[in-house]
Amino acid sequence: MTRIIAVVNQKGGVGKTTTAVNLAAALAEAKRRVLLVDLDPQGNATMASGIDKRTAKPTGCEVLLDEAPIETAIVPTPANFDLLPGSRDLTAAEIKLMDMLARESRLKEQLAKLGQRYHTILIDCPPSLHLLTVNALTAAHGVLIPVQCEYFALEGLTSLLDTVKAVRTRLNPHLEIDGILRTMYDVRNNLGNDVSAQLAKHFGDKLLRSMIPRNIRLAEAPSHGQPINLYDRESRGAIAYFGLAGELLRRDRTAASTVSAQPAAAAVPIANPPVVPVVDAKADAASPAAEAPPPSIASLLVR
Ligand code: ADP
Ligand code: MG
Numbered sequence: 001m002t003r004i005i006a007v008v009n010q011k012g013g014v015g016k017t018t019t020a021v022n023l024a025a026a027l028a029e030a031k032r033r034v035l036l037v038d039l040d041p042q043g044n045a046t047m048a049s050g051i052d053k054r055t056a057k058p059t060g061c062e063v064l065l066d067e068a069p070i071e072t073a074i075v076p077t078p079a080n081f082d083l084l085p086g087s088r089d090l091t092a093a094e095i096k097l098m099d100m101l102a103r104e105s106r107l108k109e110q111l112a113k114l115g116q117r118y119h120t121i122l123i124d125c126p127p128s129l130h131l132l133t134v135n136a137l138t139a140a141h142g143v144l145i146p147v148q149c150e151y152f153a154l155e156g157l158t159s160l161l162d163t164v165k166a167v168r169t170r171l172n173p174h175l176e177i178d179g180i181l182r183t184m185y186d187v188r189n190n191l192g193n194d195v196s197a198q199l200a201k202h203f204g205d206k207l208l209r210s211m212i213p214r215n216i217r218l219a220e221a222p223s224h225g226q227p228i229n230l231y232d233r234e235s236r237g238a239i240a241y242f243g244l245a246g247e248l249l250r251r252d253r254t255a256a257s258t259v260s261a262q263p264a265a266a267a268v269p270i271a272n273p274p275v276v277p278v279v280d281a282k283a284d285a286a287s288p289a290a291e292a293p294p295p296s297i298a299s300l301l302v303r
Helices: 017-030 042-049 060-064 087-098 103-112 131-138 157-170 190-206 216-224 237-260 297-302
Strands: 003-007 034-040 080-082 119-122 141-150 176-187 207-212
Touching: 003 017, 003 190, 017 034, 017 042, 017 103, 017 119, 017 141, 017 176, 017 216, 017 237, 034 042, 042 216, 060 087, 060 103, 087 131, 103 131, 131 157, 176 190, 176 237, 190 207, 207 237, 216 237
Parallel strands: 003 119, 003 141, 034 080, 034 119, 141 176, 176 207
Antiparallel strands: none
């Protein structure tokens, strides 16, 4: 069954796009069929996936407005996942959608046309809780919330959770929180530990064990139009995203075995573990957290 995951946080700069692109690439390495939907008019996920947002046509804009079939807009990327490109036309699409019928469920209707073609569909959301994000939440089964480990991390999470609740009540009763992901984590910084403790207190087991460290290679990769596994697969950032993919796949597998333990339950495909490189995870000299020992691949996969 396809799982649709919206990567959401109305704050900008918290690592949504970095997470959506690199998680898509890590899952694709684990032989999952993945579609990344770039729903942000900035088109950063499109560029970071190696597709030029200025020439991509049609894009999500035409698809949302029903002006082009979704199959004609989807393109393959060098990292073996597919992309529904985004561009600044999405801003116009959002305005036009306002006056349309079923404006909140446009994306859901379009993604339904893809049937079970993908194991995972990731949606990179814009930094707002407006109609594009509401479309993502209406289409999604789960929400992945990247949170930057800094002082104001929790600010705004209440309105995000209120929006999730409102969408659940009115539009998508089965919407789940798939996880809270700590991004740009710096182990040398006590603030990261304080924020972690607060997140654990508020979200319990929704707080993902995987953490994404602050890593310069993750920041560089988009300017080369490459996900981190193509740009520097031995970097701490790459290893962290392989770990995140592993954690999500293990959870799917657990959910699948729980479902299949029940009589007459539908079979859910068992996820393959991600193919991760066995490397000496070298410390990234340019990273501010360079002194911290990188987590081993084994520990990332076994936790
Ligand atoms: P959002 O999509 O939430 O606005 P981005 O993923 O675009 O956030 O990240 C904001 C900026 O921070 C980008 O320049 C990105 O390259 C950088 N960045 C994201 N995650 C990391 C990280 N773990 N380490 C270092 N830089 C990061
Ligand atoms: Mg973004």
